[in-house]
Amino acid sequence: MSAPKPKAQAQVDWSTGLCDCFSNFGNCCLTLWCPCVTFGRIANVVDKGSTTCGGSGTLYTVVCCLLGCGWIYSCLYxxxxxxxxxxxxxPCCDCLVHCCCEPCALCQEFRELENRGFDMAIGWHGNVEKGNGGVPKAPAVQPMTR
Structure with missing residues (x-):
């Protein structure tokens, strides 16, 4: 007898649309002129601090400059x-979203993480210290009573 298959969880909608870029005008401008910064911040949080913002942003820039297709790297995230x-x-597969609309895709990902409670300027470790962004907090310790 085979084991029952685990129940698939329902997928949820993004908190904002792909073209809602101007809901965070500052990030929209930053992403248009320096997408490496937005990408680095996203990668740092998505990787739970195992990569740095600067390292990920630099790698993104190198891929963009050498291959001209940083969207391939960013679509993985x-x-x-x-x-x-x-x-x-x-609205379609990740690679197509990034290939056709890289700045909008990065802005949407950035907004999604912000809407989930992350302060993107302080990165993963800063959010852990503050207890922000869906980062599991240690349970409150109840004093023992007899």
Whole structure:
């Protein structure tokens, strides 16, 4: 007898649309002129601090400059983020979203993490210290009584 298959969890919508870029005008401008910064911040949080903002942003820039297709690298993080938060693959597949609309995709990912409580300026470790952004907090310790 085979074991029952685990029940698939329902996927949820993104908190903002792909083209809602101007809801965070500052990030929109930063992403248009320095997408490496936005990407680095996203990668740092998605990787739970195992990569640095500067390191990820630099690698993104190198891939963009040498290959001209940084979207390939950034779409991997969109996929990873979608799996982590059970987000729908919309409006189309991750690679197509990044290939056709890289700045909008980065802005949407940035807004999603902000809407989940992350302060993107302080990165993963800063959010852990503050207890922000869905980072598990230690349970409160109840005093023992007899």
């Amino acid at each position: 969109r996929s990873k983020m979608r799996r982590e938060y059970m987000l729908k693959d919309s």
